[in-house]
Amino acid sequence: MLDFSTYSELLALYADYATAIDQAEWKKWPEFFTENCTYKLQPRENHERGLPLATLAFESKGMLKDRVYAATDTIFHDPYYQRHVVGIPRILKVDGQRIEAEANYAVFRTKPDDMTTPYNVGRYIDIIRKTADGLKFESRLCVFDSEMIPNSIIYPI
Template sequence: MSSPLNFEDWFALNQLYARYASALDAADWDAWPEFFTDDCIYRLQPRENHERGFPLATLSFESKAMLRDRVYGIRETLYHDPYYQRHVVGTPLVREVAGGRIRCEANYAVFRTKLSQLTTVFNVGRTIDEVARMPDGSLRFASRLVVYDSEMIPNSIIYPI
């Protein structure tokens, strides 16, 4: 059975989304996995595949350890032109609250700025999230499905959305 969020939980949920975007915008890659539970799922998937029920995803990670491996890759093995990201995230829409979990989603837009170039829209879509309450009372993503709208994406996605 679903129950509404109280103000403290609503505020904590919004802070989770805001801190997540802030960490990515600041390129604080070590912080990124810490927004997730140990057995989390993080997937980046085109809208068409999601709507048609196709499992193919651009990125798919099934644990915090896999997220940490991605951080290592960002820092140590992936070569790319440097750029900045800026996330604009909508207020999460709570779909269900049950069993210590919050099922919610939010729209997002990510802007990219390469050095000496104009800022461009990099990626837009929505996240479909399951947020878990941890034993210490904090909230973390148990599952984050990033569904991007455009079939056209850059030839590589380096940083998390």
């Protein structure tokens, strides 16, 4: 079980993560993770079949920083905004300094000259580590439901 203070911190981690991405504060994104971390965006079909192929896969905080650089300084694309709607995290397991949790998410995309559309929907499967700097994601697996995705995913989910 989590105590109230830790659970409140967990809720803040999820909310702050979504807010940073929604407000395009890209340099904050890697800071939600431990140094040795994983971040993957994977189709549900692959996840359920135990297949390792992921749409995006990063294996360290350094790789997350490289992605931020690529997304903000080298990739050219039509501008768009994201808006996350994240469900309340469900605690699966607490083991010492680690918390396993999952939460449903829906990400909507709005292009400046177009209507808002659903962009990516699925669930986060997370391992969160208690650190001296607060709770951090040690692993974030974003399992999306649809087999169809936009031709490019630029920003984190």
